[in-house]
Amino acid sequence: MAPPKKTTARKRTGSMKRDRRRVKPLRLRPWTDQMKDDDIEKYNFMVFDEPELRQYTSPNASKPWRRLRIPVRNPQVNPPHNNLVGYIPLPFRYLPYWKQLCYTIVYYKVMHQALSTSGHPNANTVQSGKRSTSTMLKYHLYCRGLIIEEIFNQKGKKKWFKLPTFDEYIIKERFDLHWLEDEDISRAEDEPGAFFGRRIFDEDVVKAMGE
Numbered sequence: 735m736a737p738p739k740k741t742t743a744r745k746r747t748g749s750m751k752r753d754r755r756r757v758k759p760l761r762l763r764p765w766t767d768q769m770k771d772d773d774i775e776k777y778n779f780m781v782f783d784e785p786e787l788r789q790y791t792s793p794n795a796s797k798p799w800r801r802l803r804i805p806v807r808n809p810q811v812n813p814p815h816n817n818l819v820g821y822i823p824l825p826f827r828y829l830p831y832w833k834q835l836c837y838t839i840v841y842y843k844v845m846h847q848a849l850s851t852s853g854h855p856n857a858n859t860v861q862s863g864k865r866s867t868s869t870m871l872k873y874h875l876y877c878r879g880l881i882i883e884e885i886f887n888q889k890g891k892k893k894w895f896k897l898p899t900f901d902e903y904i905i906k907e908r909f910d911l912h913w914l915e916d917e918d919i920s921r922a923e924d925e926p927g928a929f930f931g932r933r934i935f936d937e938d939v940v941k942a943m944g945e
Contacts, residue, residue, distance in 0.1 A: 761899050764913045781807040831904050842871040843852040901934045908943045
């Protein structure tokens with residue numbers, strides 16, 4: 735029996751045609767660059783601790799608001815020195831997606847290390863696997879870097895953040911669009927690209943992504 739086909743955005747929500755001239759160009763590029771073994775070995779993989787729930791107030795705010803903050807640590811700084819670099823603020827709704835992104839990076843890092851020490855008799859197979867995992871690792875590190883940059887660009891804003899780059903990443907991850915160019919996404923038969931430029935928490939987007 736053939737495996738069931740993955741339900742697409744179009745099948746759930748219709749063609750959802752929209753004027754793409756109103757949608758800003760997508761930010762995450764489908765890079766296929768690789769990381770060399772030495773690059774991975776020397777790369778400083780910052781440690782992102784479990785988020786902390788904090789309450790904030792401002793002089794002009796009538797009510798306090800709550801937000802998560804993620805402690806960031808530098809693993810190259812050893813105790814007794816403080817290795818805390820700072821904090822990344824994060825809206826509640828993005829927490830599961832942030833955790834998945836960080837897990838994905840750790841997964842490809844560990845997979846690359848495992849291939850390096852696998853002892854597999856076929857060197858070509860090992861090298862092919864390492865090229866694939868290093869490409870995925872570099873791409874997701876690149877995405878996370880842009881998302882962190884976008885978060886810090888929200889400095890001074892209260893309550894809701896607008897994170898279109900993070901939304902773009904989440905949609906591409908859900909519909910497996912990471913490696914398509916913008917024009918290919920716009921021509922895709924099932925048109926999940928219709929969601930770009932939207933908030934991922936809009937009701938119809940949530941429904942399409944979750945079913």
